[in-house]
Amino acid sequence: MSSEGEKFDTLLHETRRFSPPRAFREQATASSQEIYHKAAANPEEFWAEQARCLQWSNPFTKVLDWEPPHARWFYDGELNAATNTVDRHRQGATKNKAAIIWEAETGERTVLTYDMLGREVDRAAHMLTSLGVGAGDRVTIYLPMVPELVIAMLACAKIGAIHSIVFGGFSAKALAERINDADAHVVITADAGFRRGKVVPLKANTDQALTQCPRVKQVVVVERVGQVEGLTMHQGRDVWWHEMMDQAPATPFAAVPRNAEDVLFTLYTSGTTGKPKGIVHSTAGYLTGANTSCRLVFDLKPDDIYFCTADIGWITGHTYVVYGPLSCGATVVIYEGAPDWPERDRYWEIIERYGVTVFYTAPTSIRTFMKWGPELPSSHRLDSLRLLGTVGEPINPEAWMWYYQVIGQSRCPIVDTWWQTETGAAMISPLPGLTELKPGSAAVPVPGIFTDVVDAKGEPVGPGGGGYLVVTRPWPSMLRTIWGDDPRYRETYWDRFPGVYFTGDGARVDEDGYYWILGRVDDVINVSGHRIGTMEVESALVDDRRVAESAVIGRHHDVKGQAISAFVTLKEGVQGTSELAQDLKVHVAETIGAMARPEEIFFTAELPKTRSGKIMRRLLRDVAEGRALGDTSTLADPAVIESLKQQYEGQD
Numbered sequence: 001m002s003s004e005g006e007k008f009d010t011l012l013h014e015t016r017r018f019s020p021p022r023a024f025r026e027q028a029t030a031s032s033q034e035i036y037h038k039a040a041a042n043p044e045e046f047w048a049e050q051a052r053c054l055q056w057s058n059p060f061t062k063v064l065d066w067e068p069p070h071a072r073w074f075y076d077g078e079l080n081a082a083t084n085t086v087d088r089h090r091q092g093a094t095k096n097k098a099a100i101i102w103e104a105e106t107g108e109r110t111v112l113t114y115d116m117l118g119r120e121v122d123r124a125a126h127m128l129t130s131l132g133v134g135a136g137d138r139v140t141i142y143l144p145m146v147p148e149l150v151i152a153m154l155a156c157a158k159i160g161a162i163h164s165i166v167f168g169g170f171s172a173k174a175l176a177e178r179i180n181d182a183d184a185h186v187v188i189t190a191d192a193g194f195r196r197g198k199v200v201p202l203k204a205n206t207d208q209a210l211t212q213c214p215r216v217k218q219v220v221v222v223e224r225v226g227q228v229e230g231l232t233m234h235q236g237r238d239v240w241w242h243e244m245m246d247q248a249p250a251t252p253f254a255a256v257p258r259n260a261e262d263v264l265f266t267l268y269t270s271g272t273t274g275k276p277k278g279i280v281h282s283t284a285g286y287l288t289g290a291n292t293s294c295r296l297v298f299d300l301k302p303d304d305i306y307f308c309t310a311d312i313g314w315i316t317g318h319t320y321v322v323y324g325p326l327s328c329g330a331t332v333v334i335y336e337g338a339p340d341w342p343e344r345d346r347y348w349e350i351i352e353r354y355g356v357t358v359f360y361t362a363p364t365s366i367r368t369f370m371k372w373g374p375e376l377p378s379s380h381r382l383d384s385l386r387l388l389g390t391v392g393e394p395i396n397p398e399a400w401m402w403y404y405q406v407i408g409q410s411r412c413p414i415v416d417t418w419w420q421t422e423t424g425a426a427m428i429s430p431l432p433g434l435t436e437l438k439p440g441s442a443a444v445p446v447p448g449i450f451t452d453v454v455d456a457k458g459e460p461v462g463p464g465g466g467g468y469l470v471v472t473r474p475w476p477s478m479l480r481t482i483w484g485d486d487p488r489y490r491e492t493y494w495d496r497f498p499g500v501y502f503t504g505d506g507a508r509v510d511e512d513g514y515y516w517i518l519g520r521v522d523d524v525i526n527v528s529g530h531r532i533g534t535m536e537v538e539s540a541l542v543d544d545r546r547v548a549e550s551a552v553i554g555r556h557h558d559v560k561g562q563a564i565s566a567f568v569t570l571k572e573g574v575q576g577t578s579e580l581a582q583d584l585k586v587h588v589a590e591t592i593g594a595m596a597r598p599e600e601i602f603f604t605a606e607l608p609k610t611r612s613g614k615i616m617r618r619l620l621r622d623v624a625e626g627r628a629l630g631d632t633s634t635l636a637d638p639a640v641i642e643s644l645k646q647q648y649e650g651q652d
């Protein structure tokens with residue numbers, strides 16, 4: 001902790017502060033500190049007021065029922081998420097307003113107005129109903145970033161089915177595991193997707209996954225690429241999306257009213273065991289969090305053109321591409337592909353083409369843009385931008401400054417939003433018209449959210465101290481449980497500090513009450529803002545019969561934030577060749593997904609362990625990051641780590 005402590009003090013010392021520009025302040029939705037005071041004085045009343053911004057078919061009279069660790073919010077009310085994101089904007093002036101501006105990687109562009117989107121959602125709801133999907137059923141969606149993805153998720157919402165979206169970068173095996181855990185009987189996928197000009201075989205992956213999923217009855221296939229080589233449609237199981245949509249009635253579909261607490265979706269995320277967790281989100285509480293943060297944190301207004309670069313397969317895409325902005329009636333830009341395809345200025349071109357006003361991306365992307373140089377953004381008109389955001393990992397002050405000056409032209413506030421799949425919506429973030437910004441700090445909890453930093457005993461550490469980041473009161477968009485595993489929900493989030501939500505992150509609070517997030521304190525690695533459990537990678541490695549044991553750690557990486565280093569011991573007589581290392585990397589990518597592929601594999605005769613047999617990851621991290629070794633006094637055999645270090649240095 002001491003080197004981190006020093007780094008932190010230097011940071012504080014050097015920190016510059018940026019006040020919200022006057023032009024921004026004057027038009028901001030949250031324009032007075034009063035909002036913090038009101039929320040602190042009566043959080044339940046504050047959230048009830050926010051929830052009333054949604055449209056309810058049956059208004060709630062109860063606000064919160066809190067029996068730790070289970071919360072129910074607005075629990076006697078009824079509403080529908082598709083009504084709130086689409087149908088309520090299909091009347092009056094917004095009926096023909098652009099809801100989605102979609103740009104394909106290959107260049108095609110499509111605009112869906114709220115009314116057009118609503119018609120598609122209605123048709124898809126009829127289609128899913130005809131396939132036997134009803135309220136409460138799970139539908140797994142494995143699609144690229146195409147309009148059908150939004151249509152499919154909102155169609156589920158409209159009929160009260162629970163969507164479980166699996167990011168298109170996940171492997172067949174990861175997909176199968178998630179389909180089975182959710183017990184989904186219907187899967188929606190595409191023939192294939194485009195990524196950097198290459199064809200990603202989503203249908204083939206799905207076919208492979210389904211050999212492990214006997215309960216899946218129906219697969220709906222969106223034709224995105226066309227003429228995909230080797231594509232087979234399984235008679236009786238597979239149907240084309242466009243054929244089914246053509247057959248579905250073009251009549252309005254009556255939204256199924258949902259109780260506030262009914263599950264809107266599940267989304268899988270990595271934890272400290274090999275098994276991913278199906279994070280369960282409610283309908284009303286989740287929508288309240290998504291909607292409120294879009295108004296207060298992103299300051300979304302009717303005339304904004306909003307562009308969030310996250311894939312909808314992650315929580316950022318759920319909340320800040322779909323549910324949040326559409327619930328505000330905003331215009332959302334969705335880009336299908338990679339930022340460097342065909343050229344490295346694709347995002348800047350998009351911002352210029354559509355006049356994007358609010359732009360939200362990840363620190364890892366910002367660091368990549370920095371590497372590519374300021375000429376690319378500078379060759380485009382970015383003066384439509386008025387607000388920038390980041391999410392996914394701590395942003396280093398250097399990247400923050402670059403984002404502020406080069407992209408925001410020192411005119412746009414930056415909202416560094418700390419949150420998680422589990423929290424549903426932004427938790428710690430500046431309010432852009434109110435909060436003074438410090439590069440590298442996510443600032444303060446948003447109104448209605450209560451966080452703290454505590455020591456191992458759960459005692460608040462106070463200003464300047466480092467410790468565990470916790471949330472001390474329930475909030476509407478909090479996860480409700482882990483799908484099918486409530487004991488794991490209690491254990492993971494609530495057992496460490498009773499009655500208090502444990503985030504898994506370390507943080508410090510400074511004298512001004514600003515939060516500085518230090519990263520995960522558990523066995524979770526954050527690679528380019530994607531969460532990967534070390535256990536998942538380790539079990540993929542020991543799958544290979546040549547591997548005896550493995551230890552996986554996250555090491556510092558200049559662009560990705562963290563990269564995966566794997567330390568592997570081999571079975572008797574097996575040679576640690578570069579071919580084997582290559583095989584293992586490919587195997588991990590095939591088992592989990594390309595984002596989990598280890599950056600380097602390091603063969604070693606033994607792993608450093610304590611006398612009780614616990615692998616000392618801290619020492620492996622020291623080795624991988626080329627640091628002087630920390631305390632080795634508890635090692636069972638200190639020679640192991642020395643020889644490892646020598647080998648490792650010899651390798652570079």
Ligand code: WT7
Pocket residue numbers: 269315316390391392393394395416417418419420421422442503504505517519520526529530531
């Ligand atoms: C973890 C959650 C929800 C956003 C996408 C990732 C890290 C997220 C920040 C930030 C520092 C951040 C944390 C958190 N994280 N945002 N602004 N500053 N760290 O969602 O996969 O659920 O990961 O991402 O470590 O626990 P996720």
